Amino acid sequence: MRNCIVVMLTAVLVTSSLNGQDLKKIRAGLIGGVGGNWLSNSDKESFKSSAGMGLRWGLDVSIKLTDVLSISTGIQTNYFRAGNQFLDTTSLFIYDNADNAFVDISDQEFGDNNSLWIYYGQEKLAGKDWDLYRAKERRYIANYITIPLALKMYTEEIGYLKYFGRAGLNTSILFSGRVTEKEPNKLSVSSANPNLEKTNNYKDLSIFQWALTIGGGAEYNLTGTTSVLFQLDYNLGLTNFHGIASKKSRYLYDIKKNAREEQQATNQGVMLTVGILF
Numbered sequence: 001m002r003n004c005i006v007v008m009l010t011a012v013l014v015t016s017s018l019n020g021q022d023l024k025k026i027r028a029g030l031i032g033g034v035g036g037n038w039l040s041n042s043d044k045e046s047f048k049s050s051a052g053m054g055l056r057w058g059l060d061v062s063i064k065l066t067d068v069l070s071i072s073t074g075i076q077t078n079y080f081r082a083g084n085q086f087l088d089t090t091s092l093f094i095y096d097n098a099d100n101a102f103v104d105i106s107d108q109e110f111g112d113n114n115s116l117w118i119y120y121g122q123e124k125l126a127g128k129d130w131d132l133y134r135a136k137e138r139r140y141i142a143n144y145i146t147i148p149l150a151l152k153m154y155t156e157e158i159g160y161l162k163y164f165g166r167a168g169l170n171t172s173i174l175f176s177g178r179v180t181e182k183e184p185n186k187l188s189v190s191s192a193n194p195n196l197e198k199t200n201n202y203k204d205l206s207i208f209q210w211a212l213t214i215g216g217g218a219e220y221n222l223t224g225t226t227s228v229l230f231q232l233d234y235n236l237g238l239t240n241f242h243g244i245a246s247k248k249s250r251y252l253y254d255i256k257k258n259a260r261e262e263q264q265a266t267n268q269g270v271m272l273t274v275g276i277l278f
Contacts, residue, residue, distance in 0.1 A: 025064045027225055028074075031275030032057040037082045039140075039241060042264040046088050050137070052081025054269050060229070062152065062277060072150040072166055080142040080267060083182070090255040091135040092116055093181070095199075097192040098129045102201040105260060106250040116253040120188075131190050135252060137182040139197075140241075142205055142267075144172035150213060157221070165216040170235060172209040177202035203250050206243045209267065212236045219277065231273040237266030 033056035039049040058076030065071065094103035094116070108119055120132050150168025181196040215233030222228060240247060242263040252261035 027062045027277045029277035031060045031273050033271045033273035035271035037080050037269040039082050039265040048085040050083035055079040068154045070152045072152045076146045078144045078146045083139045085137045086135050092253045093251045095131050102251045104250050110259050132188040134185040136184050139180050141178040143176045146172040160221045161218050163218045167214045170211045170213050174207045177205045210238045227277050229275040233271045235269050241265045241267045
C-alpha cells in the first residue's frame with residue numbers, strides 16, 4: 001500500500017508540472033468512488049455469484065484533444081469484492097492443519113488410476129495432518145493498480161455544467177488479494193477446527209485483468225479550469241478472473257471430472273465516482 005501511495009504522489013507532482021506548462025490541454029485531480037461488483041460465471045449450473053462492494057481512489061488525468069474530445073487516463077487503486085456459491089456438491093479441497101494452508105494440487109496428474117481420494121489417503125498414511133472438505137462458498141478480495149485509458153466526449157457547456165460520455169479499456173495489476181472458504185463441509189474425521197475464513201489461497205486469482213469501461217457524467221465548473229466531477233461507469237471484464245494461462249484451480253478438485261476444477265469467470269461492476277479536477 002505504501003508503494004501505491006508513493007506512485008500516486010509522484011504522478012500528481014509530474015502532472016502538476018505539466019499543468020503549469022499548459023493549463024488548457026492537461027488537467028489532473030483526485031477521485032474516489034464506490035459501487036458494486038460481481039462475477040459472471042461461464043458455468044452457471046455449478047456456480048452462482050454473490051455481489052460485494054467495490055471501492056476506487058486515485059489520480060485522474062484529462063488530456064484535451066478538441067473542445068469536445070479528450071483522453072482520460074491516470075492511475076488508480078481498485079478494491080474488488082465478490083463471491084461464488086457452489087451449486088453442486090462435487091468440488092473438494094484439502095487443508096493442511098500443520099501449515100495452516102490449502103494444499104496446492106496443481107502438480108498432480110489425476111486420471112483413471114488416480115484421484116484426489118487416493119492422493120489424500122496416501123499422504124495421510126505418510127503422516128500428513130490433512131483434512132478433506134467440500135466447498136460451499138468462496139469469498140474474493142482482489143486489490144488492483146489500474147491504468148484507465150478512455151475517450152471522453154463532451155457536450156457544450158450548459159450553465160456551469162458540461163456533460164460527457166466515455167468509453168475505453170482498464171488495465172489492472174493485482175497487488176494483493178484474499179480468497180477464503182465460507183462454511184465448507186468437512187468430510188474427514190479429525191479434531192482440527194481451523195478458521196478457513198481467515199486463510200488465504202489467492203493464487204487462484206489472475207495477476208492481470210483487462211476490462212471494457214463505458215459510462216458518463218458531468219463536470220461542474222467552479223472557477224477557471226477547476227471542476228467537480230460526477231461519473232457513473234459500467235465495467236465489463238474481458239479476461240478470466242481466476243487465471244489467464246489456465247482455467248484450472250490450484251486447490252479445487254471436481255469429483256465428476258476426476259480432475260482439477262475448471263473456473264471461468266469475468267469480473268463486472270458498476271462504479272459511482274466523484275472527484276475534483278484542476
